[in-house]
Amino acid sequence: YQESLExxxxxxxxxxxxxxxxxxxxxFALKVGLAxxxxxxLILCKAPYDIFGTDIIWSILTVAIMFEYTVGATFNxxxxxxxxxxxxxxxxxxxxxxxxSSGHIAEPYVIGVSIFxxxxxxxxxxxxxxxxxxxxxxxxxxFTYCLIIVSGYRxxxxxxxxxxxxxxxxxxxxVAVLVNVLICPIWSGEQLxxxxxxxxxxLADSLEECVKKYLNDDGSDHPEFAKTVMDDFxxxxxxxxxxxxxxxxxxxxxxxxxxxxxxxxxxFRHFFYPWFEYVxxxxxxxxxxxxxxxxxxxxxxxxxxxxxxxxxxxxEILDATNQAAExxxxxxxxxxxxxxxxxxxxxxxxxxxxxxLQRSIDLHSYLxxxxxxxxxxxxxxxxxxxxTLSFNQKDCxxxxxxxxxxxxxxxxxxxxxxxxxKRQHKRLHSWHDVGDFEDGTVNVIPRMCALExxxxxxxxxxxxxxxxxxxRLDHLVxxxxxxxxMAKFKPECAI
Amino acid sequence: YQESLExxxxxxxxxxxxxxxxxxxxxFALKVGLAxxxxxxLILCKAPYDIFGTDIIWSILTVAIMFEYTVGATFNxxxxxxxxxxxxxxxxxxxxxxxxSSGHIAEPYVIGVSIFxxxxxxxxxxxxxxxxxxxxxxxxxxFTYCLIIVSGYRxxxxxxxxxxxxxxxxxxxxVAVLVNVLICPIWSGEQLxxxxxxxxxxLADSLEECVKKYLNDDGSDHPEFAKTVMDDFxxxxxxxxxxxxxxxxxxxxxxxxxxxxxxxxxxFRHFFYPWFEYVxxxxxxxxxxxxxxxxxxxxxxxxxxxxxxxxxxxxEILDATNQAAExxxxxxxxxxxxxxxxxxxxxxxxxxxxxxLQRSIDLHSYLxxxxxxxxxxxxxxxxxxxxTLSFNQKDCxxxxxxxxxxxxxxxxxxxxxxxxxKRQHKRLHSWHDVGDFEDGTVNVIPRMCALExxxxxxxxxxxxxxxxxxxRLDHLVxxxxxxxxMAKFKPECAI
Numbered sequence: 001y002q003e004s005l006e007x008x009x010x011x012x013x014x015x016x017x018x019x020x021x022x023x024x025x026x027x028f029a030l031k032v033g034l035a036x037x038x039x040x041x042l043i044l045c046k047a048p049y050d051i052f053g054t055d056i057i058w059s060i061l062t063v064a065i066m067f068e069y070t071v072g073a074t075f076n077x078x079x080x081x082x083x084x085x086x087x088x089x090x091x092x093x094x095x096x097x098x099x100x101s102s103g104h105i106a107e108p109y110v111i112g113v114s115i116f117x118x119x120x121x122x123x124x125x126x127x128x129x130x131x132x133x134x135x136x137x138x139x140x141x142x143f144t145y146c147l148i149i150v151s152g153y154r155x156x157x158x159x160x161x162x163x164x165x166x167x168x169x170x171x172x173x174x175v176a177v178l179v180n181v182l183i184c185p186i187w188s189g190e191q192l193x194x195x196x197x198x199x200x201x202x203l204a205d206s207l208e209e210c211v212k213k214y215l216n217d218d219g220s221d222h223p224e225f226a227k228t229v230m231d232d233f234x235x236x237x238x239x240x241x242x243x244x245x246x247x248x249x250x251x252x253x254x255x256x257x258x259x260x261x262x263x264x265x266x267x268f269r270h271f272f273y274p275w276f277e278y279v280x281x282x283x284x285x286x287x288x289x290x291x292x293x294x295x296x297x298x299x300x301x302x303x304x305x306x307x308x309x310x311x312x313x314x315x316e317i318l319d320a321t322n323q324a325a326e327x328x329x330x331x332x333x334x335x336x337x338x339x340x341x342x343x344x345x346x347x348x349x350x351x352x353x354x355x356x357l358q359r360s361i362d363l364h365s366y367l368x369x370x371x372x373x374x375x376x377x378x379x380x381x382x383x384x385x386x387x388t389l390s391f392n393q394k395d396c397x398x399x400x401x402x403x404x405x406x407x408x409x410x411x412x413x414x415x416x417x418x419x420x421x422k423r424q425h426k427r428l429h430s431w432h433d434v435g436d437f438e439d440g441t442v443n444v445i446p447r448m449c450a451l452e453x454x455x456x457x458x459x460x461x462x463x464x465x466x467x468x469x470x471x472r473l474d475h476l477v478x479x480x481x482x483x484x485x486m487a488k489f490k491p492e493c494a495i
Numbered sequence: 496y497q498e499s500l501e502x503x504x505x506x507x508x509x510x511x512x513x514x515x516x517x518x519x520x521x522x523f524a525l526k527v528g529l530a531x532x533x534x535x536x537l538i539l540c541k542a543p544y545d546i547f548g549t550d551i552i553w554s555i556l557t558v559a560i561m562f563e564y565t566v567g568a569t570f571n572x573x574x575x576x577x578x579x580x581x582x583x584x585x586x587x588x589x590x591x592x593x594x595x596s597s598g599h600i601a602e603p604y605v606i607g608v609s610i611f612x613x614x615x616x617x618x619x620x621x622x623x624x625x626x627x628x629x630x631x632x633x634x635x636x637x638f639t640y641c642l643i644i645v646s647g648y649r650x651x652x653x654x655x656x657x658x659x660x661x662x663x664x665x666x667x668x669x670v671a672v673l674v675n676v677l678i679c680p681i682w683s684g685e686q687l688x689x690x691x692x693x694x695x696x697x698l699a700d701s702l703e704e705c706v707k708k709y710l711n712d713d714g715s716d717h718p719e720f721a722k723t724v725m726d727d728f729x730x731x732x733x734x735x736x737x738x739x740x741x742x743x744x745x746x747x748x749x750x751x752x753x754x755x756x757x758x759x760x761x762x763f764r765h766f767f768y769p770w771f772e773y774v775x776x777x778x779x780x781x782x783x784x785x786x787x788x789x790x791x792x793x794x795x796x797x798x799x800x801x802x803x804x805x806x807x808x809x810x811e812i813l814d815a816t817n818q819a820a821e822x823x824x825x826x827x828x829x830x831x832x833x834x835x836x837x838x839x840x841x842x843x844x845x846x847x848x849x850x851x852l853q854r855s856i857d858l859h860s861y862l863x864x865x866x867x868x869x870x871x872x873x874x875x876x877x878x879x880x881x882x883t884l885s886f887n888q889k890d891c892x893x894x895x896x897x898x899x900x901x902x903x904x905x906x907x908x909x910x911x912x913x914x915x916x917k918r919q920h921k922r923l924h925s926w927h928d929v930g931d932f933e934d935g936t937v938n939v940i941p942r943m944c945a946l947e948x949x950x951x952x953x954x955x956x957x958x959x960x961x962x963x964x965x966x967r968l969d970h971l972v973x974x975x976x977x978x979x980x981m982a983k984f985k986p987e988c989a990i
Contacts, residue, residue, distance in 0.1 A: 018623065025622050033615035036641055040610045043645045044603045054649070057642055064638030069622075108539045115535050120528035127520050127564075128513065143559035146531055147552055150538045154549070247744050287792075294789035294960065297782075301963050361952065457856065457955045464956035465789065468796050 027184045032067050035179040039063045039172055052171075055164040062172025067180065071265075072188035072258030074180045077136060078173050079261070084140030085169060089162050091118065091141075092148040111149055118145050133257060188258035189268050189275065193335070195252060196278050199245055199285050200332030204325040205238035207292050207469070211321040214299045214462065215314050217307070239296055246289055252282040267338055274486040277479075281335075284472070284479045291469040298462045305459035312364065316357040317463065323350040324470055331480050340484035341492040347477060354470045361463055522679045527562050530674040534558050534667055547666075550659040557667025562675065566760075567683035567753030569675045572631060573668050574756070579635030580664060584657050586613065586636075587643040606644055613640050628752060683753035684763050684770065688830070690747060691773050694740055694780050695827030699820040700733035702787050702964070706816040709794045709957060710809050712802070734791055741784055747777040762833055769981040772974075776830075779967070779974045786964040793957045800954035807859065811852040812958065818845040819965055826975050835979035836987040842972060849965045856958055 019026050039059050042048040049056065066081060068074045091114075099110040119142055125131055126138040148162045213236070233239055259275040310317075327346050334340055483489075514521050534554050537543045544551065561576060563569040586609075594605040614637055620626055621633040643657045708731070728734055754770040805812075822841050829835055978984075 019619075025619060028622070029615040029619035032618035032637075033611040033613075036614035036637065037607055037611045040607060040641060040645050043649055044607060049649060054646070057646055060641045060645060061638050064634060064641065067618075112532055112535060112539060116528040116532045118528075119531035120524040123527035123562075124514075124520060124524035127523070139559060142527075142531065143556050146535060146555045146559065150535050150555065151549070151552055154538055154544060246741075249742050250745065290785060290788040291792060293785040294792070297786060297789070297963055297967075298959075301966065458959055460952045461956045461959035464793075464953055468792055471796065472792075 024184075024186050028069055028186060031179055031183055034183070035063050035067055035176055036060070038175050038179065042171070052168060053164070055168045056171070058165050058168040059172030059175070062169050063176045066173055066176045069186060070188040070191060070255075070258050071180055071185050072255075072261040074176060075261035076258055078177060080134055080137035081140050081169070081173065084137040085144045085166060088141045088144035088148060089166065092145055092152070092162065093159065095149060096152060108153070111153055115146055115149065118142060185265070187262055187265055187268075188255050189262055189273065190266060192252065192255040192259050192275060192278050193268075195255060196282055196285075197332045197336040199252075199282060200328050200335065202238060202241045202245055203285060203289055203292065204328035204332070206236075206242035206289075207295070207328070208321060208325045209236055209238040210292060210295050210299055211317060211466070214295075215310055215317065217299065217304075217310075236296075239292075242289055242292060246286060246293070249282075249286060252279050268487075270488065274483065277483040277486050281476070281479045281483050284476050288469055288472045288476060291465055291472065295462065295465050295469070298458060298465065301458060305456050305462070309456055309459055313357070313360060313459065313463070316353070316360045317466065319353045320350070320357045320466060320470065323353045324466075324473060326350075327473060327477075331476065334489070335480060335483070338487070338489045339492045340481070340489035342481065343477065347473070350470055350473065354467055357463060358467060361460065519679075519681050523564055523681060526674055526678055529678070530558050530562055530671055531555070533670050533674065537666070547663060548659070550663045551666070553660050553663040554667030554670070557664045558671045561668055561671045564681060565683040565686060565750075565753055565757075566675055566680050567755070567757040569671060570756035571753055573672060575629055575632035576635050576664070576668065579632040580639045580661065583636045583639035583643060584661065587640055587647070587657065588654065590644060591647060603648070606648055610641055610644065613637060680760070682757055682760055682763075683750050684757055684768065685761060687747065687750040687754050687770060687773050688763075690750060691777055691780075692827045692831040694747075694777060695823050695830065697733065697736045697740055698780060698784055698787065699823035699827070701731075701737035701784075702790070702823070703816060703820045704731055704733040705787060705790050705794055706812060706961070709790075710805055710812065712794065712799075712805075731791075734787075737784055737787060741781060741788070744777075744781060747774050763982075765983065769978065772978040772981050776971070776974045776978050779971050783964055783967045783971060786960055786967060790957065790960050790964070793953060793960065796953060800951050800957070804951055804954055808852070808855060808954065808958070811848070811855045812961065814848045815845070815852045815961060815965065818848045819961075819968060821845075822968060822972075826971065829984070830975065830978070833982070833984045834987045835976070835984035837976065838972065842968070845965055845968065849962055852958060853962060856955065 042052065042056050042059065062081065066074060066077050068077055095110065095114045099107045099114075102110055122138040122142045126135045131138075148165070151161055152159075256275040256279045259273075264271055264273065323346075327343060327350050330343055330346060334343075484491075537547065537551050537554065557576065561569060561572050563572055590605065590609045594602045594609075597605055617633040617637045621630045626633075643660070646656055647654075751770040751774045754768075759766055759768065818841075822838060822845050825838055825841060829838075979986075
């Protein structure tokens with residue numbers, strides 16, 4: 001805050017960027033100004049003021065309270081306000097009849113008791129889970145009821161008061177709705193559509209970023225492990241975006257809730273457009289994101305596979321990742337363009353690259369568990385021979401076989417090149433040391449010890465998570481397929 | 496809805512249960528009723544009405560709009576309303592002076608333009624991310640400004656109008672605050688405290704449930720894989736609760752936002768109580784939950800480790816899980832009782848049981864990768880011998896060594912008992928078949944193929960995730976420790 005006072009030009013620049021980032025924000029602000037101005041004209045000009053009288057100020061209140069960012073939300077709020085006012089009016093008229101017929105002395109008591117009960121009942125009902133979304137409606141019912149019945153009691157002719165107020169509320173609501181719909185409307189549906197596409201892209205980005213970082217990470221640049229859980233990961237923008245998406249999971253829900261109030265518009269031309277399918281696709285995407293969160297956990301885990309081991313499977317891991325990210329992006333693009341081509345070939349490619357990864361892991365699985373054979377060199381050649389034997393018996397593609405053999409040949413030399421291994425060791429040890437050091441004092445939390453020997457299995461975990469992510473992509477494709485059918489996306493020939 | 500009409504008694508029972516589940520709900524409803532009644536008395540009784548006049552209806556509006564569930568939220572809303580009204584009043588007075596001095600003809604134009612700008616500026620500002628929480632304040636500023644300036648223009652003496660309205664708003668606000676604070680107050684702080692403790696317990700429950708299910712799952716009762724991602728998992732209540740917690744991650748945030756408005760109360764006796772530390776602990780808990788989500792993903796993954804393999808490590812996995820769950824529960828209990836004993840011994844026990852699990856996996860890692868040696872029996876004895884050799888060289892605890900040897904002896908016989916293996920195979924194959932069948936038609940999504948051979952590695956994944964979860968518990972203990980220090984929890988001797 002202080003900073004922004006010190007640099008007014010920087011502050012102005014921020015505002016400018018914020019406005020430019022999404023020009024709808026400016027549109028919205030100008031629309032609110034316009035709606036308020038239009039309603040005020042009813043009072044500022046003499047002719048309408050003479051007709052409506054002072055009750056017209058209620059229309060200003062209505063515009064200020066009802067005007068929401070999107071068309072759907074405005075409709076929703078307007079519906080709440082209208083129904084709430086209507087119910088309040090009916091209750092008020094009934095209670096007033098009862099109060100009048102109960103005589104002059106009992107009247108204020110009847111009114112007081114009714115206010116108490118309406119207050120208690122509406123407040124209790126708005127806590128009910130399925131009614132929470134109509135919270136505003138209950139609030140409106142309560143205060144409209146109180147206003148009508150109390151001012152009716154003091155000023156007489158309650159029905160005329162109620163009607164006048166209803167007129168001005170209706171005028172305010174009408175102005176709000178017309179301005180919102182006719183001038184550069186901001187549709188919840190459009191926002192929901194864009195948000196879902198963004199979710200696809202952010203998942204693809206964070207997957208790629210995470211895998212890239214995992215493969216490039218040689219264990220040298222981890223200043224402190226202790227803080228990573230709560231870190232902001234400044235060098236991982238895509239991950240932060242993905243986490244933010246996970247944390248704001250209710251956004252799709254509320255957008256879909258607003259979108260169902262909107263008439264057919266723009267690209268969404270048929271009635272009963274399946275907005276809630278968007279929410280379902282979003283939920284499947286979220287399930288995929290959990291796997292990315294787990295992958296990210298692997299990346300920042302204290303127990304790490306050696307760098308050279310990760311390099312061994314680099315090609316397969318990268319291939320599977322890129323294919324998966326491409327599938328995600330093309331799904332996002334399909335949704336974005338409202339076209340639908342069942343991405344069979346792409347999906348098949350993802351599967352085959354993942355199967356290649358699986359097979360490679362399978363063939364070299366001895367590497368994952370060989371860590372204590374390293375301590376016992378006598379067993380190692382034996383093991384490797386048997387491995388090579390069984391490998392030769394397999395009927396693999398010639399090319400992949402070539403790759404694999406070269407790997408087996410390359411690995412010992414890589415193991416020989418210990419710089420990265422030493423770094424890895426140093427890393428494990430320095431971290432151990434911190435734990436030991438801290439254990440010296442009483443008031444310190446003991447830390448989990450990483451057993452070096454299982455470190456290699458962490459690679460298996462990483463790949464398993466990647467494979468599980470790919471398996472979930474099937475469900476994602478299915479969900480998008482369902483959405484495409486229900487929303488009648490234009491079918492396209494499969495490429 | 497129809498159902499509830501058909502069974503009014505069932506419906507009443509639901510309401511009764513809902514009220515009994517949390518009696519605060521009833522208290523809140525009755526308090527709203529009472530506050531409305533108190534304010535209405537100002538009009539219903541003759542004496543105060545004669546003093547305040549018709550403007551007093553604004554106090555009813557204020558009560559209905561300001562009364563929130565918790566004390567903190569009411570204060571927050573009251574603050575928004577007060578500041579918003581004040582700002583609006585100041586703007587209005589300034590603009591009125593300008594308008595009057597600009598002459599009779601220009602006056603309505605000045606007023607109209609000012610309304611437009613105030614509308615546009617407040618609407619734009621409330622979109623600014625750090626100001627979103629004051630959304631209500633901006634709304635109040637807008638409509639109060641419009642009301643004051645417009646009615647001032649028509650009715651003359653705008654300052655008197657503004658003051659009268661301010662009085663009645665202040666009275667309404669005062670009634671709302673007094674009723675909220677003095678009669679059975681519902682504190683956001685208390686709710687936040689309880690919510691955090693619940694999060695601890697739900698995480699512990701879902702962890703235990705997930706692991707238990709993983710170890711008991713012999714692959715026989717999976718009717719359909721395709722639906723599991725979006726399933727509701729009706730037989731896993733704890734998981735659903737944990738997922739719901741993840742999806743409503745903003746709840747802690749909004750409670751903390753309210754809690755900071757509350758004066759010291761109940762158990763939270765000192766000023767500047769660190770409510771935002773609760774949010775931080777919640778964030779670390781969420782990071783632990785992501786691991787549980789990944790574990791759950793493993794449980795429902797299509798690629799599964801054979802049942803007997805899972806049985807092999809059952810004791811260690813169960814032990815680590817139980818220790819971790821116990822640690823979580825005791826952390827939750829500590830927070831709940833506002834006591835703090837650094838759970839060193841418990842944490843050490845978690846670590847040692849996890850290390851035992853790691854060591855066991857390490858010793859038997861050949862089991863995880865032996866799947867294609869099974870196809871090639873000649874290599875298997877060799878491998879096992881070398882394994883046993885290297886195992887004998889290790890200096891382990893005698894007891895754990897005993898356990899391990901018995902396992903190695905037990906495994907072949909378990910492998911011989913193929914019923915569960917056959918089931919496993921059948922499961923993999925039936926699923927393959929579905930894929931093949933579906934591939935026959937064009938319009939169908941190809942499915943990921945599970946390579947049986949890497950299936951065993953899924954156990955490594957499961958345990959790695961479990962170990963990573965335990966590693967994250969360190970951060971959790973640290974976060975709780977920080978909270979305990981800042982919130983001055985009563986220290987207790989470590990047990």
